[in-house]
Amino acid sequence: MNLNKLTPYMFLGPAIVILAAALLYPIGYMIYASFLDWNPSQYIGEAEWVGLRNYGNLAEDASFHESMWVTLKFASIVVVLEMVIGVGLALLLDRNIRGMSLLRTIFILPMMIAPIVVGLMWRYMYHPTVGIFNRTLKDWGLEPVPWLSDSWWAFTSVVIADIWQWTPFIFILALAALQSLPRSALEAARIDGASEWQQVLYIKIPLMMPVLIVTCLLRLIDAFKVLEVILVMTNGGPGLATEILALRIARTASEFRELGVAATMSNYLLILLLILTFGMFFYNKAVEARAARVQQRAEEDVK
Amino acid sequence: MSAASPYDRQNPTYYALIVALVMMSIAPILLMLLTSFRVNVDIMDDTASLFFIPTIRNYETVLCNVLPYAPEHVDYCDPTFGRALGNSIFVALISTGLTLVLGCMAAYAIVRFKFVGRGAISLTTLIMRMVPPAVLLVPVFGIWTYQFGLDGTYAGIILVYVALNLPFVIWILQSFIVQVPIQLEEAAKMDGAGPFQTFFLVVLPLIKPGLAAASIFTFRIAWNEFLLANTLLDRNTRTVPVTIVNSLTEHDIDWGVIMATGMLLAVPPIIFTFIASKQIITGMTAGAVKG
Numbered sequence: 001m002n003l004n005k006l007t008p009y010m011f012l013g014p015a016i017v018i019l020a021a022a023l024l025y026p027i028g029y030m031i032y033a034s035f036l037d038w039n040p041s042q043y044i045g046e047a048e049w050v051g052l053r054n055y056g057n058l059a060e061d062a063s064f065h066e067s068m069w070v071t072l073k074f075a076s077i078v079v080v081l082e083m084v085i086g087v088g089l090a091l092l093l094d095r096n097i098r099g100m101s102l103l104r105t106i107f108i109l110p111m112m113i114a115p116i117v118v119g120l121m122w123r124y125m126y127h128p129t130v131g132i133f134n135r136t137l138k139d140w141g142l143e144p145v146p147w148l149s150d151s152w153w154a155f156t157s158v159v160i161a162d163i164w165q166w167t168p169f170i171f172i173l174a175l176a177a178l179q180s181l182p183r184s185a186l187e188a189a190r191i192d193g194a195s196e197w198q199q200v201l202y203i204k205i206p207l208m209m210p211v212l213i214v215t216c217l218l219r220l221i222d223a224f225k226v227l228e229v230i231l232v233m234t235n236g237g238p239g240l241a242t243e244i245l246a247l248r249i250a251r252t253a254s255e256f257r258e259l260g261v262a263a264t265m266s267n268y269l270l271i272l273l274l275i276l277t278f279g280m281f282f283y284n285k286a287v288e289a290r291a292a293r294v295q296q297r298a299e300e301d302v303k
Numbered sequence: 304m305s306a307a308s309p310y311d312r313q314n315p316t317y318y319a320l321i322v323a324l325v326m327m328s329i330a331p332i333l334l335m336l337l338t339s340f341r342v343n344v345d346i347m348d349d350t351a352s353l354f355f356i357p358t359i360r361n362y363e364t365v366l367c368n369v370l371p372y373a374p375e376h377v378d379y380c381d382p383t384f385g386r387a388l389g390n391s392i393f394v395a396l397i398s399t400g401l402t403l404v405l406g407c408m409a410a411y412a413i414v415r416f417k418f419v420g421r422g423a424i425s426l427t428t429l430i431m432r433m434v435p436p437a438v439l440l441v442p443v444f445g446i447w448t449y450q451f452g453l454d455g456t457y458a459g460i461i462l463v464y465v466a467l468n469l470p471f472v473i474w475i476l477q478s479f480i481v482q483v484p485i486q487l488e489e490a491a492k493m494d495g496a497g498p499f500q501t502f503f504l505v506v507l508p509l510i511k512p513g514l515a516a517a518s519i520f521t522f523r524i525a526w527n528e529f530l531l532a533n534t535l536l537d538r539n540t541r542t543v544p545v546t547i548v549n550s551l552t553e554h555d556i557d558w559g560v561i562m563a564t565g566m567l568l569a570v571p572p573i574i575f576t577f578i579a580s581k582q583i584i585t586g587m588t589a590g591a592v593k594g
Contacts, residue, residue, distance in 0.1 A: 007498045011412035015405045015469055022466035023431065026442035033441055043449050092320065095313060105580035106325055109332065112572040112583070114527035116544040117565040120551075121331040124338065124558060132334060168328065169587065176588045218432075225435040228529050228544070232551065246437035250530060259441050266438040273433045281426055 027270075033263035040257050047260065054264035063240060064248070064265070071245040074155075075223040078162045083216055085163065086170025087208075091200055094178045104175075107168035115165075119232025122161040123148070126233070151241035154234050158242050161229055166222070170215055177211035178204065210287050217280040224273055245269050332569070339562040361563035383546050384564060391526060391542040391568075394457060398464035398525040399518050405465065406472030406517060407510075411502055413473070414480045415488075424474055431470035436530045439463070444534050455537035463531050468521040475520075475586055479513030480506065516586035519575050526571060543568045 029044075034054055038047035058064045093103075110118065125132050126147035134144040147157045181204065189203050205212075227246040230236065236243030236251065243251075245265060253262040340357035363374035368382040369389075413424060443463060444454075453459030483506055491501045507514070529544040536545065547564055550556075576583065 008412045008416035011408040011416075011498075011502075015409035015473065018405065018462065018466050019469055022443075022462050023434075023439075023469075026439055026446055027434070029442040029446055030438065033445065038445075040444065044445055089324070093317075095317070097313060101580065103321065103325065104584060105576060107328055108580060108583060108587075109573060109576055110328055112523060112576045113332070113569045114529075114544055114565075114572070116527070116529050116547050117335070117569045118331075120547065120561065120565045121335045124562065125331060125334065130558065164328070164331070172584060173588055176584075221433050225437070227435070227437055231529075232548065246435050249437045250440060253440055253444070254534070259445065263441045266441060269435065270438055273435070274430075277429055277433045281429055 030263045030266055033260055034267050036260040036263075038259040038263075040253075040259060050260070054260050058261065058264055058268070066240045067243050067245050067248045068268075070155075070240065070243055071224065074159065074162075074226070074242075074244055075220060078159055078166070078223050079216060079220050081159070081163055082167045082170050082219060083212070086167045087174045087205075087212065089167075089171050090174035090178055091204065094175060104172060107171060110165045111169055115226075115228035116232055118161065118165055119229040122157070122164075122229070123233045126157055148234050149238055151238055154238055154241050158230055158233060161233065162223070162226060165229070166219065170219060173211060173215045174208065177208045181207050213283060214280065217276060217283075221273060221276055221280075224269065332573075335562050335565055335569070338558055339566045341559050343557050343559045361559040362567075364560050365563050365567065383541075384543070386539070387541050387543045387546040388567065390457075390536075390540055391544075394460055394464070394542060395522050395525040397457070398461050398468070399522045401461065402465045402468045402472050402521045403514060403518055406469055406476055407507065407514070408502070409469070410473045410476035410480055411506060414477050415485075424477060428470045428474035431467075436467070436528065439467075440530060440534055443531060447535055454535055455540055457540060460532055460535050460540070460542075463535070464521075464525040464528065468524055472517040472521060475517050475589060476510065476513050478589060479510040483509050512582055512585065515579050516582040516589075519579055519583055520586055522575070523572055526568075 033044065033047075035049060035051055036044070036047040037050045037053075038044060124130075128134055128144065128146070128149070131147070133147065137144055146153055148154050185203055185207065186199065189199050194202070224244075225246060226244065227250065230242050230244060230247055231250075234242045236247050246269070249262050249265045249269070252258055252265065339361055340359070341355055342358055342360055360374070360376055363370065364377055364381075365384045366388075367374060367377050367380040368385040373380070447459050447463075448454040451459065453462065487505055487509075488501050491505045496504065527544060528542075529548060532542045533545045533548070536542065543564070547561065547568065550561060550564070
């Protein structure tokens with residue numbers, strides 16, 4: 001009998017211990033470290049307590065602002081473009097054809113490959129002399145483009161690589177949403193003579209909305225985590241043109257050896273993401289509550 | 304195609320669009336594959352075209368210390384990559400195995416013994432999904448080096464990967480376990496099975512698709528991760544992504560060799576994708592579509 005009482009804890013225990021030691025503790029540690037002036041050769045106990053100085057310094061640091069701006073610009077541009085392209089393609093390709101599952105398999109390949117390798121492929125393609133883009137331009141008798149060496153082009157190149165890698169994610173989710181739409185609503189619209197466009201605008205998109213918003217937020221959260229692809233392609237350069245916050249944190253810690261400052265930046269990033277995540281969670285809750293209310297009302301009507 | 308075909312007929316532009324999209328998504332991968340079969344002089348050559356004599360030299364260079372023979376064109380055999388490949392396989396497999404075992408048990412406890420609401424699990428998963436590896440960089444470096452004494456060890460990096468993946472694995476598995484009928488377990492108990500027997504012999508075989516999705520996602524993270532591996536591991540324990548980035552810092556990049564390395568890193572995930580794309584899509588869509 002005693003054993004039975006202990007069983008749940010035996011099942012849950014190991015996972016809880018690992019999560020506490022290797023995830024929660026480090027996050028708490030990071031919050032503490034953000035108040036320190038700490039370099040990697042010191043024990044944390046030897047680091048000097050500087051209070052809010054790191055936060056204050058960063059709030060006035062022009063290059064930190066630049067990184068923040070690049071991050072926000074990158075995240076919003078890729079998410080908007082990927083949503084438009086991904087949802088657009090899903091609407092276009094939502095037909096019952098042979099080979100749809102093979103198509104989906106091919107589309108998820110870019111997401112499964114290591115981000116390091118994705119960066120590598122694109123760096124090779126953007127190469128000023130041997131890259132396929134400049135070779136093609138040269139063959140057509142056009143001027144080569146400074147893909148990774150000019151600020152504007154470097155940012156664009158990074159955005160293109162991200163669109164290549166992540167649009168399929170949105171496409172697949174949007175397609176799943178489309179295929180789970182109630183057939184009756186679409187049928188009714190068709191019978192009432194709604195055109196293809198009207199069906200998309202007034203029926204499909206509004207019905208897909210809950211899924212689309214969650215997809216959009218998931219993608220937005222992930223866009224703040226992109227690091228390896230950019231690291232391999234440009235390492236944040238030229239200048240600070242592609243130095244997103246995650247990359248800056250990594251460089252502050254390993255190149256400039258200022259762990260306290262890196263922890264502070266991590267905190268800023270975490271707060272930003274926390275706001276997004278809670279926004280998403282409460283949106284989800286609100287949608288569920290509304291659906292429950294609608295269902296309840298429908299059931300009452302039946303009675 | 305006969306009229307009885309269950310598939311809709313489409314016009315040619317539709318197929319043209321699909322072909323173009325497929326080309327766009329696989330062209331970079333194909334280009335990497337082609338480049339990995341070329342020698343560097345050939346790549347740098349201005350007149351290079353799609354037609355060339357493929358060679359496995361680059362792969363021989365990369366894998367020189369694990370090959371049973373000594374390739375004659377390699378003057379000096381650099382063992383870095385061969386070693387890193389071994390490290391990567393070891394770390395990824397152990398992390399995946401551990402995460403699955405611990406994740407399964409936790410998910411089962413949560414569903415069957417009703418500890419916390421499922422809402423709480425969704426929220427925790429979501430919050431954990433949000434934490435970028437870059438944010439863990441500083442604390443993991445500090446704690447692993449000075450407190451756990453795990454820097455440079457396999458155990459250290461495996462601990463990180465297990466912790467990173469557990470929330471997602473618990474969450475995806477509990478959504479599968481919920482669907483296992485409780486009557487089955489009660490029947491097992493009647494027949495005298497203990498809780499562990501019930502779990503391993505009755506529940507586990509029923510949630511195989513969930514296990515497949517969870518293991519692929521975990522393997523992918525452990526196999527592909529760079530940042531934390533770069534911070535924690537030393538010369539002897541380095542994984543493949545770290546060696547790739549390290550070999551990129553030189554000015555004179557040997558594209559053929561590095562693409563062969565990249566290809567070797569990309570192949571396992573590509574194989575998994577083709578074997579289990581259905582499960583991967585289930586795992587991917589479960590987050591948004593089911594809520």
